Each structure stands twice: as C-alpha cells, then as structure tokens.
Amino acid sequence: xxxxxxxxxxxxxxxxxxxxxxxxxxxxxxxxxxxxxxxxxxxxxxxxxxxxxxxxxxxxxxxxxxxxxxxxxxxxxxxxxxxxxxxxxxxxxxxxxxxxxxxxxxxxxxxxxxxxxxxxxxxxxxxxxxxxxxxxxxxxxxxxxxxxxxxxxxxxxxxxxxxxxxxxxxxxxxxxxxxxxxxxxxxxxxxxxxxxxxxxxxxxxxxxxxxxxxxxxxxxxxxxxxxxxxxxxxxxxxxxxxxxxxxxxxxxxxxxxxxxxxxxxxxxxxxxxxxxxxxxxxxxxxxxxxxxxxxxxxxxxxxxxxxxxxxxxxxxxxxxxxxxxxxxxxxxxxxxxxxxxxxxxxxxxxxxxxxxxxxxxxxxxxxxxxxxxxxxxxxx
Ligand SMILES: [Zn+2]
Numbered sequence: 001x002x003x004x005x006x007x008x009x010x011x012x013x014x015x016x017x018x019x020x021x022x023x024x025x026x027x028x029x030x031x032x033x034x035x036x037x038x039x040x041x042x043x044x045x046x047x048x049x050x051x052x053x054x055x056x057x058x059x060x061x062x063x064x065x066x067x068x069x070x071x072x073x074x075x076x077x078x079x080x081x082x083x084x085x086x087x088x089x090x091x092x093x094x095x096x097x098x099x100x101x102x103x104x105x106x107x108x109x110x111x112x113x114x115x116x117x118x119x120x121x122x123x124x125x126x127x128x129x130x131x132x133x134x135x136x137x138x139x140x141x142x143x144x145x146x147x148x149x150x151x152x153x154x155x156x157x158x159x160x161x162x163x164x165x166x167x168x169x170x171x172x173x174x175x176x177x178x179x180x181x182x183x184x185x186x187x188x189x190x191x192x193x194x195x196x197x198x199x200x201x202x203x204x205x206x207x208x209x210x211x212x213x214x215x216x217x218x219x220x221x222x223x224x225x226x227x228x229x230x231x232x233x234x235x236x237x238x239x240x241x242x243x244x245x246x247x248x249x250x251x252x253x254x255x256x257x258x259x260x261x262x263x264x265x266x267x268x269x270x271x272x273x274x275x276x277x278x279x280x281x282x283x284x285x286x287x288x289x290x291x292x293x294x295x296x297x298x299x300x301x302x303x304x305x306x307x308x309x310x311x312x313x314x315x316x317x318x319x320x321x322x323x324x325x326x327x328x329x330x331x332x333x334x335x336x337x338x339x340x341x342x343x344x345x346x347x348x349x350x351x352x353x354x355x356x357x358x359x360x361x362x363x364x365x366x367x368x369x370x371x372x373x374x375x376x377x378x379x380x
Pocket of ligand 1: 066096
C-alpha cells in the first residue's frame with residue numbers, strides 16, 4: 001500500500017511548482033531530488049525528461065506521466081496553491097497530470113526492489129501539452145521511447161470519473177490542417193473584379209464538413225470522428241479591400257489507426273475546386289489495443305480486483321503520448337489518478353480517495369507484473 005499522506009503532500013508540492021510547457025526545469029529538479037532522496041538514481045535528458053529505473057531483470061514495465069501543464073485560465077483559486085478542501089486537492093495540473101506524477105513517485109518509494117523480478121522504468125516527460133521547438137522530436141515522450149523499451153506501458157493521464165476508474169486501451173488520432181485559400185484582391189466597391197478568398201474558403205469549409213466522418217465500435221462502444229474549424233483569418237489590411245488570402249486551421253480527430261486519411265483529406269480539398277495550399281503540420285494516427293491483448297487483460301484484472309468492479313474499457317477521445325509507446329510495439333494503456341473532466345478547467349482538482357486507490361492499483365499491477373517468478377501473474 002502507498003502512503004496516503006505522503007502522496008497528498010507530493011501532489012500539493014508538485015502543484016506549487018509552476019510548469020507550463022517549456023518551463024519544466026524546476027519541477028524536473030524536484031522529481032529528480034525526490035527519487036534520489038529514496039536512493040533511486042535519476043537522470044535528466046537533453047530536453048528535460050527525468051528517468052529512473054528500479055529493480056533488475058529481463059521483464060520491464062514503464063510508467064509515464066507529463067510534467068508540464070497548460071497555462072492557467074479563469075482561476076478563482078490560486079492555480080499554484082495546491083490547497084486541500086474536503087476530499088479535493090485544488091490547483092493547475094491537479095488531475096492533468098501532477099497527481100499522475102505524484103503517483104509514480106509514490107509507487108517508486110513504496111515498491112521494494114527485492115520484490116521485483118524485473119525493471120520498473122519511470123519516465124517523467126516534458127512537452128505533452130505543447131511541443132518542443134527546434135529539437136529532433138516535438139514531444140518529450142518520443143525521447144523516452146528511444147531510450148527504453150518495455151513489455152508494457154501505463155500512461156498516468158486522468159481516467160477517473162468521479163472516483164470511478166476507466167481504462168483507455170487506445171486513443172483517437174489527431175490531424176492539424178493548415179489551409180491557405182487563394183483569391184484575388186480588389187476594391188470592395190467592385191468585388192466582382194476580384195475573387196474573395198473568404199467566400200472561396202466557405203466553399204472549402206462546406207466540402208470539408210461533407211467529408212465522410214467515420215464511425216466505429218471499440219470495446220462495445222460507438223466512436224466517431226470529428227472535424228472542427230478552429231481558426232479562420234484573411235489577409236485583408238482594410239475594410240474596403242477584398243482579401244486575396246484566407247487561412248483556415250482545422251482540427252480533425254480520426255478513428256484509431258487511420259493511416260490513409262491524409263490522402264483522403266487532401267483529395268477532399270482538391271475536389272472542392274478551390275485554389276488552396278494544404279499543410280499538415282501534425283498527424284498522429286491514434287491506436288487501439290486488441291481486446292484480447294495479454295497486457296490489457298492483465299491490467300484490466302488489476303483494476304477490477306482493486307476497485308472490486310468491472311471497469312469500463314474505452315478509446316480516449318483525446319490524443320495521448322501512449323501512442324508513441326504503441327508505435328514502438330510497447331502495449332500501452334492510459335490509466336491515472338486524475339479526474340478526466342478536470343483537464344484544462346479553471347480551479348482544477350483531483351479527488352483524494354480515487355487518487356489513492358488508483359495509485360494502489362498501479363502499484364499492485366507493477367508488483368504482480370514484475371513479481372518474482374513464483375508469484376508472478378501472467379508470465380509469458
Ligand atoms: Zn495530460
């Protein structure tokens with residue numbers, strides 16, 4: 001069992017260290033120092049990720065959570081207060097994802113190295129909420145998968161729903177499209193002598209909205225794609241000038257594993273008959289684990305045992321770093337102590353009872369997965 005008070009205190013202390021994307025240095029130092037205080041060697045890499053390995057052996061499991069947060073917005077409480085009110089800890093990142101970071105630290109402290117017949121790899125990563133600029137990879141976790149392989153990975157993003165756990169065995173994909181629609185500038189008193197790029201863009205938006213969004217079923221639930229226009233702007237410098245350029249940004253969430261969707265969407269733009277340049281600055285196709293995946297089954301049983309209920313299995317609507325592990329053939333689930341609906345909300349909180357239970361669940365899973373030969377569950 002984990003130490004409840006220490007877990008709460010760690011979550012509070014993590015909240016008290018501001019760490020918006022790009023400013024993870026201080027929190028990285030804290031995490032490293034906390035591990036070293038337990039006699040665990042910890043290391044920071046060139047982008048600021050912190051790693052530690054506990055135990056020895058062939059078999060391995062990786063835990064991953066991100067150190068960064070989005071910037072605070074709309075807070076009434078102090079975003080960096082980390083105060084406890086009733087059964088909540090309040091502050092920026094309480095659920096997304098500092099309680100996950102605290103869980104990992106608490107698991108590292110609670111696990112007895114001698115009980116493990118394998119390696120517990122801890123990867124605390126930077127730049128999950130944003131991107132690394134001018135580096136080899138845009139996301140911190142992409143460095144973690146380059147450094148370590150594992151037999152499975154748990155990403156501790158929030159998957160609690162009012163204290164009730166769910167497990168994500170995959171995530172939807174995400175594509176960002178930047179489209180420059182071309183027109184021809186003219187005086188707005190004679191619009192017909194030009195071509196209004198905004199009006200052209202409207203035709204294209206209509207075509208994109210008509211693009212067939214797929215529906216699927218995963219773990220028994222319906223899931224669908226969504227396509228949203230998130231930004232639109234023209235280059236018109238004055239109110240009496242017809243714009244020659246209109247830029248649209250689209251956020252497209254795909255069903256898992258839709259590798260071919262890039263070509264499909266480019267075709268839709270071509271078919272609209274509108275003159276446009278398309279860029280895809282980001283595409284991550286998402287993934288889903290086979291429901292029969294051994295790793296998923298073992299993890300599911302751990303949650304079931306710990307909470308004494310059948311947890312819901314699902315595909316996360318948002319993209320998650322677990323995808324990078326999956327791509328390196330490491331089966332990855334998303335399961336963490338935070339409240340899922342609290343992500344990026346003002347006065348974000350985490351519920352203490354669920355946080356403690358979820359942390360004990362992951363600890364129990366680690367112990368059974370990496371246990372010594374005799375008491376190991378699910379050895380292959
Ligand atoms: Zn997160």
